[in-house]
Amino acid sequence: MNNLVVLPLLIPMLGGLITAIFRKNIIFRRLLSLLAIVLTGAASLLLAAQASRDGVQLLEMGGWPAPFGIVFVADMFSALLLVTSSLVAMACLLFAFRSIGEHRERFYFYPLFLFLIAGVNGAFLTGDLFNLFVCFEVILLASYVLLSLGGTKIQLRETIKYVVFNAVSSMLFLVAVAYLYAVFGTLNMAHLAQLVAEAGQSGFISVIAVLLLIVFSLKSALFLFFWLPGAYGAPPVAVAALFAALLTKVGVYAILRTFTLIFYHQPGLTHDLMAVLAALTMLLAGLGAVSGKDIRSILSYNVIIGVGFIIAGLAVFTLDSVIGSIYYLMHDMLMKALLFLLGGVIIIIVGHGRLQEISGLIRNHPLTGWLFFITALALTGLPPWSGFPGKVLIIRQALAGGAEHGGYFWLAGIALLSSLMVLYSLLRIFINGFWGETVLPRAMEKGSAKGLLYPCLILTLAGALLGIGAELFYPYIALAGNGLMNPDIYLQAVLGEVI
Template sequence: MNVLIVLPILIPLSTLLLALLVRRRHAWVTAISMTGAALLLIVGLYLVALAAEGRVLSAQMGGWAAPYGISLVIDRLSAVMVAITGVIGLATLVYCFRQPMPADFLRDTHLFIQGLLTGICGAFITADVFNLYVWFEVLLIGSFALIALGGGERRLSGAMTYLVLNMLATLLFLLAAGLVYGATGTLNMGELALLFRADQASSGAWLGVVLMLVSFSIKAALFPLFGWLPASYHVAWTPVSALFAGLLTKVGVYALIRLVTLLWPEPGVVHSVLLWVACATMIIGVLGAAAQTEVRRILSFHIVSQVGYMVLGLALATPLALAGAVFYLIHHIVVKANLFFVGGIAARLTGSERLAAMGGLYARAPLLAILFAIPALSLAGIPPLSGFWAKFVLVKASLDAGIWMAAFFALFTGIFTLLSMSKIWNETFLKAHPEPQQLGVVGGGPRGAWFTVVVLALITVMIGLGAGPVMNYAMAASAQLIEAPAYLQLLHRGGE
């Protein structure tokens, strides 16, 4: 077995265990946690470099062949998802550094984030449905603890909403896995792909897989199953909200992309349903954002609308559309996390997250205005930033497929996204603060927070200016998703 394939799981898990051993020494916990996140990022970038060369890693844990052993696969898509998880994980921990919070609170945040990263990376590299369920459980435990951390009626209420809906999705997933196993005798994704691609799947297997897709749709916050997200993300501590905004729904999107492309590489009924769901998700999400008056609630609804773009690429099922979905995943994780980070700094300086109680930051903190404008304009799809290229590819794929409706909804959503970002800009930066004496000191906040938003803004610009290489990688990832060589071939030879 190639040891490299298990490092995305072993690194955050080992970091968590080591930090637990020294949990009474808060400074040590911080150092260990940040070192672990940096190592995860380094390994992720190395995996991307290997994937760019055409390498696909696979392994059967314990030497047990499928369908009995646990299968792991790292291809282009899973490699870049591990790398971007490292980016956002490390960015979150740097943002947390020296924040004015109790030491025990910061320590627990580090511990739960490492547990969350373990679950996320496990979900990205598994090739076994039951193992995917296990990793969903791991990240659910970590994410619930992070939302509830700190207590308070508002936070606990949001945490319970989050837990109930996501627990429902997880239980539905477990039921679905049982149905699929009972009907097929396997939960290995490669073996399931062989059955479905050959039209040999029974009605029981179909029912189980459809229930899985519903479960993943809840996790991804697709219409009409998205209500838990805007009800919960805004109550968590700002760095936690940013981490969730960047990564959590993308695990659901990733699972959808992986399962649908494996089982149905050609367009069919499932893709038609996903097309309508994607369009509804884009529109309902962006209209919901327009009705909000708090920064993080606005941004939370925009998570919903932007997930619609990713699922649109999956629903169109052409190589270009799938590449657009991969590009959108890469772009959106960075941009959305950064908007939450910037919103946290703005709230600290103005003393509120309500737009009516904010203002005056353009004159007081012009750098923050620029750092907000970069991800905001990228989210809206303004060239030459990363979001423009992601939307351009998806709109072109829609037009090439002759689905004008999808192109219209994508453009319509982009326009309303720009309007929402303009509302935040006007209320937070341009208008005068209703109580100017309450404006905070710009240089008085933790430097780690400013460093984080600067680096993520630079990454957004770099993705936009380097859209060619990123798109080439995404196109190759799209081809791998359709052909699924690791899942259909390497696993049955026991992996590398």
């Protein structure tokens, strides 16, 4: 029992409730939101330290032991994601202070922001499948309102599509939950894992697993990403960055968790399906990114490529490739937030996102330009930036063959090709937007970039630290990967008192 485990959920939730009451005082709301995020980050760091020192941390809600009550579990994997998401949230919040506008601030931007963080942290921590559904819904409801807040035409249209499609996919999630309950009579993830391991993963259970995979693919934009470019292009920059960094990654987390803990007995079916989905995702989204004409749509397609790459690591399914996936997941959260914030700075300066009409920004905005260049290199996976360790681990394992096969050569090839597409699409923004003649004099700029680059610098530094200090972080990430590949550690921690 460790009451610390609930804090990353509780602090933003309370912060959100309190900021919702004080509607008039914007300065107070800003300070309180920042305080809540900082405290969440501190609790997450403490949790990570405990998880690395003493193993998996557990909280049984109301004192009910594992299969009967709801448990919160913080293993190394969850703790690492908590720390990363707190960092991303802080950067997006600082960016929002300067850019979101007083109108949105008055209409409950900060409470919704904090509720979204509470939902994300809850999803990372919970050890119960139905509770995971509830956390998804907390995230989604907050995101619906954040997406439509402001009420511009394009926001309204995209929110309608986003809500309807998410409502349906959530129902599919519930259908899968109902089937699992019918088969096993439990929804505790550790208990499910134990029962599936005992009974063997028969065809019927695999069908449920694939249904869950479809649901999480919808949420994380793995292959079923038709909704993402529109939805992420509509809201203000700070919101889009938060969505890009956290929302899809919660779906990715759910895939990583369920398919290493519960449904890992038939990798020939489920994980091969993931390999195909990941390859198609990288190819199709790569084409989308390369052919984009608008900064927003190019960046959105880049989010999808990242998701494909992480799942490719899981599909190969060896210890090193899963470690690579975790590495890449953390890197992707940081860098996608950074990418969206920097793209947002360009859009704020120029006033629109049409690539053809932007040129020569580097003369007046050198720092933005070079940060964007570094981000592009990091996302491509060039050493020493943070994308490199993850990519090298995944691709080396894919070439070495993975757990089941003679080789995942095609997957490795497509992954490398998609990296090239990322580089091309981002350098196109860089070359088009920053090189060339300066057509936009300082006096004509639509908005000011003043103060917007501090959060970007924080994320760049964090990314550089993750890349250059890869050796430093490796033990923790290896511990997380080890925990994923050996479900017994998780089972022992959660069900230890009962078995």
